[in-house]
Amino acid sequence: MSETFMAQFAQEADDVLGAILDQTADCIKLLSVEGDIEYVNRNGLRALGLSSSDELVGRRWDEIWPVDGRARVIEAVNRAGRGQNDRFEAYCPIAAGQPRWWDVSVSPIMRADGEISHLLATSRDVTEKVQESLNERRMRERAMLAAERSDSIAREMRHRLKNQLAVVGSVAKLLARHSEGPSDLIDRLENKLQALARAQDLLTVHRDRPVTAKLAIEQVLEASGAGNLIEVSTLPDARLGDDAVQQLALILGELQTNSLKYGALGNDSGKITLTGSLGRDILTLHWHEDCGRPVTKPDYQGSGHMLLTRLGSTSGMSAGVNWHGTGPAVDFHVRVMPD
Template sequence: MNAFRGPVNETGAGGSQGPAWSEAQRLSALESYGVLDTPPERAFDEVVELAAQLCAAPIAVVNLISEHRQFFKAEIGLGVRETPLDVSICAHAILQPDLFVVTDTTQDPRFAANPMVTGAPHLRFYAGSLLKTEEGLPLGTLCVLDHKPRPEGLTEQQAFALHVLARQVMAQLELRRALAEREASERRFRVLADAMPQMVWSTLPDGAHDYYNARWYDFTGVPFGSTDGAGWNGMFHPEDQGRAWERWRHSLETGEPYEIEYRLRRADGVYRWALGRAMPVRDSQGRIERWFGTCTDIEDIKATEDALRISEERLRLALGAAEMIGTFVWDAAQDRLTADPGFARLFGQAPEAMGSGVRLAVLVPRIDPDDLARLRRQIGAAMETGSAFEAEFRLRHKAEGTRWVVARGRCAHDAAGRPVRFSGAVVDITERKRAEEGQELLARELSHRIKNIFTVIGGMVTLSASGTSPEVRGFANSLRRRLNALAAAHEYVRPHSAESGPAATETTLRGLLATLLAPYGVEEAARIELLGDDVPVGVKAATSLALILHELATNAAKYGALSRPEGSVTIEGARLGERFGLTWRESGGPEVEGPPVRRGFGTILAERGAITQLGGSIAQDWPREGLVLRLEVPLARLAY
């Protein structure tokens, strides 16, 4: 007797227990394939043709069970695309664990009164194999039907073939959905890229360009697709083409990020300076899948740099001119200040009067009121303590406007400790102040643009990984976290707003550690403790340190001390002559059995940064209580 013959109880072999899924889950899964009400497709039509031939049946259907109807994605022998759900035999079939066979519908009380049994097309035999997702949610069946009963059911070969063909239908549905999801992902990426102020591009692993956003074509004015492949290099200034190509070839060979400044031809033929940057996207094995890059117009920034150079030259000339420097002596007891012509000019006084001496109150109206109270406090403190005096303040001139000056001096005291003479010099630093303001503006603009680039690349990584395998998504998440660590380090040492962090001159290793390790409980002394010496940290050193510390903290949270509530990390810094030592020590985590068998990409990248970027050394010990890592770096490289 055939094992697939005869009607099967709807509850399956397990008795009256219902399905492990809900109807809402099933309908949601069906909706995700986007297949309902789509036109016929050859791939599905061929499946029903083959099923009908193998099972010697006049009717075969790829049937999808919706909420109120059954939709036939492919059919042969029926001549319709859908029927109401109340006449569906497949609606019973999806409740079965596998193959559902009805040898004679007129003898089955569930179907004997079905209009499709009692009337046309007079269905007497049914056999259906489930179309189900990897999660076990049934979407419908691949079924064959006959106008005559079949007491013998299906042969084992026919049943096996129906199973195989049902899996082929699901494979086609999965492929359809994957392609549709990819086209949504690509559409979102293009919308995002076209919204960016930068020119965005991407290449194949070999460096052949295959995509530019709308901003590229708007800026260059070239026809669509004309710069694909290697045509981009012709857009650069002839003097920059060789250098740009050599730098790009180096990145392709080494996998290192690409960064270069070159002159790019605009649509009107004018060459403008641009910053080109690119990052590789790798698969789970570390192979480069694509390169994503940007071109940013920095012509205005270049012009600002030129203006700053001119301002600095003017400043040097100004500081070298005697009339921009003045000296003074103030007799505190007699309140009489004498000064040279340079001082007189700065304060808008007659040189003869200043040579004879004036009361201090004569000079007060020239001082900006917003600076006056502070200046008086600084003078008072210097007179009281005898310490060196230095103050910057503004002077108001009717003809020249506001001028910045810096005053330096010291107050002498008599034997009784009373202030008697306050002498010093005043220097006009207006040009320097203007140059500093320009530099600050440039630094903030560059910081803002770099932060935008981190955001763009992070968005590209997310979009590129969507709809891919879990391995690729995991790699993308890891890459995005590393980018976030670099962005946090950059924001700390180069803040682009007053609220975002300390001034660049105040950045230290301890401050950088606190910023990077905040997500791992740095504020909780019992979890992460910062000890020892602190040192200044520069921009370039911060990025390499960010990668190292990010990898250490991430690994500690996943596998080491921070993976358990009782675990802790101690970070201790120590000056070692001309070098600085940093020790990372874990305890309280899982017991360590020895060094890891395989080093991850992030660990390799961090070690390479410690050696090549910082000029230092890194060593790891693996005692049973936890990892101990020692990093030594020249102090001069840390501040760079």
């Protein structure tokens, strides 16, 4: 065959090959064995957001990738340079900065003598598939978090219900032993259940974080309607668990009930102050009543006193009532959460 024919055939073969490569939507690059870009097809330029091959030809292929992805690209070039095929998936934005994910394959191109002359790098845009996968993963993660949260809330509610039933049972037994009859028992138990309901309202609103002593006391007193009649001093910055909040609600409810019936809240001249001090994991509260008139200590200690003694004592520290000239002074204790 003449040299002219061979040259023409080679030119036509190049044109045919170029036309074939331009038909694919993939980004096809011909690399030197060292990884320099020698050719990129037309659709590849379009996929990369480029208008001319001059923007790529002559550059190292790994340099067009983000810094944290270059090591994987270099590894693929080295493997292809040793005659091995390689494939990986990686992130690389296009020229306009838009995010893209690519499924990349790199293969050696052999000459007739078996020597590697070039490397063929084919990149397919799989951004849509990756985004769908990421969205599915996020949805699964959100569903798992929602399920875990639901399970956590259910466990929490079971725990609280169990504790509250135990408290109700204990209070009911105590009131039954010291009530004057069924009607008195019902009235007293109703008051205690209302106090526990107020505590549960508080715990539900602040379910995701511990309740401070200041907030618990303020809201328990406010819910009872006596908040503006009781002077609360600055309280220590102590956090309370569920049991302590329920203790506070029951004790403060009992103290207010007694005060309305017999003490400072039952007349216009009465005054109550509530102060607190923090020991080691124990909050001690001091309830001081001034009835505005002389008051004598009662001869009989009823169910309220028993309730206070039982609920207001903890870790060897006992609740107590001391009487002064114009009313009772009550000390009681609740456990706080450690820092």
